[in-house]
Amino acid sequence: MIENGFCPCSNFGGLNEFQDSGFIGRQSELAVLTVALDHALSGRGQRVMLAGEPGIGKTRLAQELSNRAESMGARVLWGRCYEEQGVPSYWPWARAIRSHVRNSDPEQLISEIGAGAADIAGLVPDVKERLPDVGPPSQMESPEQAQFRIFDSITTYLKTASQNQPLVSARVRHSN
Numbered sequence: 634m635i636e637n638g639f640c641p642c643s644n645f646g647g648l649n650e651f652q653d654s655g656f657i658g659r660q661s662e663l664a665v666l667t668v669a670l671d672h673a674l675s676g677r678g679q680r681v682m683l684a685g686e687p688g689i690g691k692t693r694l695a696q697e698l699s700n701r702a703e704s705m706g707a708r709v710l711w712g713r714c715y716e717e718q719g720v721p722s723y724w725p726w727a728r729a730i731r732s733h734v735r736n737s738d739p740e741q742l743i744s745e746i747g748a749g750a751a752d753i754a755g756l757v758p759d760v761k762e763r764l765p766d767v768g769p770p771s772q773m774e775s776p777e778q779a780q781f782r783i784f785d786s787i788t789t790y791l792k793t794a795s796q797n798q799p800l801v802s803a804r805v806r807h808s809n
């Protein structure tokens with residue numbers, strides 16, 4: 634990127650805004666994330682993993698990206714979880730989806746969630762509250778098939794929703 638003389642942050646008015654919010658440094662990481670955001674906003678979804686020691690600044694960096702994404706019209710879905718026993722399967726995904734469900738009116742929810750409503754209602758009870766006619770998910774399959782179907786339902790839902798508004802999903806794992 635830099636070799637081509639292109640600074641990906643220039644689209645967004647430079648880094649002063651990050652510094653104004655008390656955010657310090659991390660310019661190369663922000664540049665990578667900003668390019669990924671730019672791609673996502675133009676319809677090419679990206680996945681970026683932030684890895685490092687506890688306290689090194691992963692969550693704060695994700696928050697800076699989240700602020701930027703929201704200012705550019707995206708909806709950010711946060712899914713946080715702690716590394717503890719007893720955390721249900723898919724919990725970070727469930728929390729991220731729940732925030733979108735709660736921000737959707739019933740018409741939008743029906744049109745976006747489609748045939749995956751029963752699967753997603755099993756993870757996010759808010760779906761059932763909003764759409765009381767949704768039945769239970771099918772039980773006539775192996776655990777592997779059920780897992781595959783849940784993944785497919787989540788993917789389809791988020792993909793459809795992102796056609797109405799760009800989505801950034803931030804899943805944060807906190808260690809104790």
Ligand SMILES: Nc1ncnc2c1ncn2[C@@H]1O[C@H](COP(=O)(O)OP(=O)(O)O)[C@@H](O)[C@H]1O
Binds near residue numbers: 657
């Ligand atoms: N780039 C930064 N500028 C200012 N403060 C930061 C920065 N990165 C991290 N911090 C602060 O350091 C602390 C630990 O950062 P955090 O993002 O929670 O770490 P991690 O998620 O990697 O465990 C937080 O109080 C956070 O606000």
Ligand SMILES: [Mg+2]
Binds near residue numbers: 805
């Ligand atoms: Mg963190």
